[in-house]
Amino acid sequence: MTKTIYIDGLAVAVTRKRIKRINLRIREPEGRVTVSAPYIVSDREIIEFVRSKRDWIDKGIVCVRSRAAAHPEPVTPQEKEARRAALRRRIAARLPEIERRTGLKCTGWTVRDMHTRWGSCNTRTGHLNFSLMLAVRTDLELDYVILHELVHTVVPGHGKDFYALMDRFMPGWKNVRTGLKY
Ligand SMILES: [Zn+2]
Structure with a gap:
């Protein structure tokens, strides 16, 4: 089970596992921060752990994102699928919140391999399409396209x-x- 903890404005996806020590990763390509922790470690301890590594995390996120931005086109089919999955997760996490906040609603959405547009909307059906290129853009940019x-x-x-x-x-x-x- 994974839950998101917000630590000083940073979203951290925390998963409890049968492991011995806390494990922190910055995921490609979007720089999502994930933590695996043993069951006995409390949220408070995880928060302290993340705070102690904050400088390193911030630098790591910049590094991961600039690497992705330097290679906007995925190099392998596996990487492309990983990007698609990561983008789908981000949209699934953010779109319902934006719908709730604005009262606007779509009937469904799809991630497409579009290269000329960030997104599109079928105004007849209310279905939205999002470009795979968004996989390497920030949360704020993604929110903008979703809202648009x-x-x-x-x-x-x-x-x-x-x-x-x-x-x-x-x-x-x-x-x-x-x-x-x-
Ligand atoms: Zn438009």
Whole structure:
């Protein structure tokens, strides 16, 4: 069983296992932080452990992400599948929260190997598509694309109504878009 603990703003996926000591990893390609810990170790001890390694973790996340950004195209089919799985996990974790917060809803979503767009929305069915390229982008950038496509479920084009909803739900979204060159 895995649960997410937020430690000073850092999301850490914690799994209890039959192991002897705490094991911390930074996952490729998105820099997700995971901790495996023995059953007897308390959450408080895990929090202290993560805090003691925070500098190393922050550097590691930057390193993993810049490596992924330097190789936006997965080199092997295995790596591509790993990226797809990791992105699916991230979307599954973030999209319901954004739906709840905004009241917007999609009918379903798919990760696709799209190269020209970050996402798309079928306004007739309410189905969203997300590009595999998002696997190497930050959580904030992913949230922006999820929100962008969710807004399209109620506003098709990029007119005044579209911008009004973006402003309401993600002030500062233009900066994120600039980073994505969307
Ligand atoms: Zn759009």
